[in-house]
Amino acid sequence: MDVEFLGGAGEVGRSALLVNDSVLLDYGIKTDNPPQYPIGDVDPEAVVVSHGHLDHSGAVPALLRGSNRPPVHWTPPTRALALRLAEDTLKLHGNTPQCPFTETHVRRLTQVSETHGYRESFGAAGHEITFFNAGHIPGSAHVLIDDGETRLLYTGDFYANEKSTARGQRLVESTTARPEADAVITESTYHDVSHSDREQLEERFVESVQTTVWEGGTVIVPVFAIGRAQEILLICADNDIDCYLDGMATDVTRTLRQYPGYVRDAKALQRAVSNARFVTGKHGQRSRLTDKNTVILTTAGMLGGGPVVSYIPQIRQHPTNKIALTGYQVEGTPGRELVETGRAEFDGRVLPVSAQVEQYDFSAHADSAGLRAFLDSYQETPVVVNHGDDCAGYAEELADDGFAVSAPELGETLSL
Known part of the structure; x- marks a missing residue:
């Protein structure tokens, strides 16, 4: 399985990963001034969105320009939230170079949208996809993608308690999903932070x-x-x-x-x-x-x-x-x-x-202990560090603890 990192590698924002030149995982915006979008020209056969935050779903309507009509797969709340974000982006930046899509593209998005619940497997461009609750926001998902040879777990953003008895978020349950996988791409936003009790x-x-x-x-x-x-x-x-x-x-x-x-x-x-x-x-x-x-x-x-x-x-x-x-x-x-x-x-x-x-640190991301509590289930699995300001540093830390780990650069392609 080949994965090309079009955004989110060594940075927080504009997450976008292209799997086997056919399935695009997330397509977000980095809210700099001006906003930044994933690199390169991409024409996926299918799009899979992990959750409805701007840095993961904000640029999805732009994929529907020209004759492109890839189906977009997500959970029902993610669909609703992404459409709401698209409307807000149009209000702020519509008809300017800072916005890569129009109302027409948003309408097209509603036509190609396909929603799925957690643990309901579905097909996308010859791959089997399954969503698992990621505990980040309502509808957020870990994405398990299987091409028949390799099972890749893309964590998206997630929240995990290091102790099952600890108080988590009130809005959503912490993730407990640990699906079997041959490789894991993990977020690392708060790898060096310990959240308050x-x-x-x-x-x-x-x-x-x-x-x-x-x-x-x-x-x-x-x-x-x-x-x-x-x-x-x-x-x-x-x-x-x-x-x-x-x-x-x-x-x-x-x-x-x-x-x-x-x-x-x-x-x-x-x-x-x-x-x-x-x-x-x-x-x-x-x-x-x-x-x-x-x-x-x-x-x-x-x-x-x-x-x-x-x-x-x-x-x-x-x-x-x-x-x-x-x-x-x-x-x-x-x-x-x-x-x-x-x-x-x-x-x-x-x-x-x-x-x-x-x-106050009301973060919805796993902290250092939460990340390790999650990754400990994949000690024998190759891990790719993504979505963080110091992916390379966290990869070194994991490597010192025995993980087979890498931290790709923007534009790099990994074979998993």
Whole structure:
């Protein structure tokens, strides 16, 4: 089996792997300025998408230009989320060189879409494909691809606890799937990070938010629309924290409620939705909310756009207020700038922030222990390290522990 790495090799973003010149695994966007897309011209016979995040599915509509009509295989939630992301990308970058597809390509995508549940094998370009729950976001999948000679497990992004008794995410169950494979391509995003104990992390977040509200402050909680927003909604509801939800996260939350079989507790998600008030943004609603001592969950998670850029300038000058970041802030983003300097750019203005700034690691990726807990099941299996800022370094670490491991470069082809 030959695998060509068109994106995601030695980097986080624009994941794309071409198997046997026929099956494309993921086709994402790297959200730089300008955005980056997978390298090379590709004309696959079939496309298989691991999950509905921008860096794995964001460029899929571009595969349907010209006469190309490859079938696109994914789980039902991944299909819905990817289409929602495509609509958002068109709003932001449509009719510019930064967007490689149009509304026409998105409509074509709905016509070639084929959905599959977990552990339901299907055929794609002469290969047998099976999805397994990856525990990352609703619908996320490990992809097992079998060409009749080699069984390759592509992990996609995944979340795994190193201990079965540890608290995982509230939104989705951690992955327990360990399908037999002849080779494994693993993500490595947090290979050198140890996540905080989840229960303790939640307790710190809840105590901080409640304290600020009790003291009369407003809490802005920047969230990623897919996964993180719903995770924080669940935490707020379970701790009787009244909150508002704003931005693309409102549509995504409504979408995910349509797929109860892909979340950990559909009733809990319903309670969380009932606990929150959705913001429409009409008639000056956002401006009025900042005058309340309340909690506002809003996109974007790294402060790079969305309603959050209207909220923070209004609450930034008061030390009683708080900005509670809920995930990693990529270098070069306003969120990273705010953490490091106490100021950030909003709508073209660099503004100092006197409000308190806190950061919480609610990651949906496996950390160093979670990765090893997963890979220990494949100690005798060749492992390929992908989707990380230091793939080569992690490969060396695994090699020292006896793994047969490699870390391909962008554009490289491996025979597995």
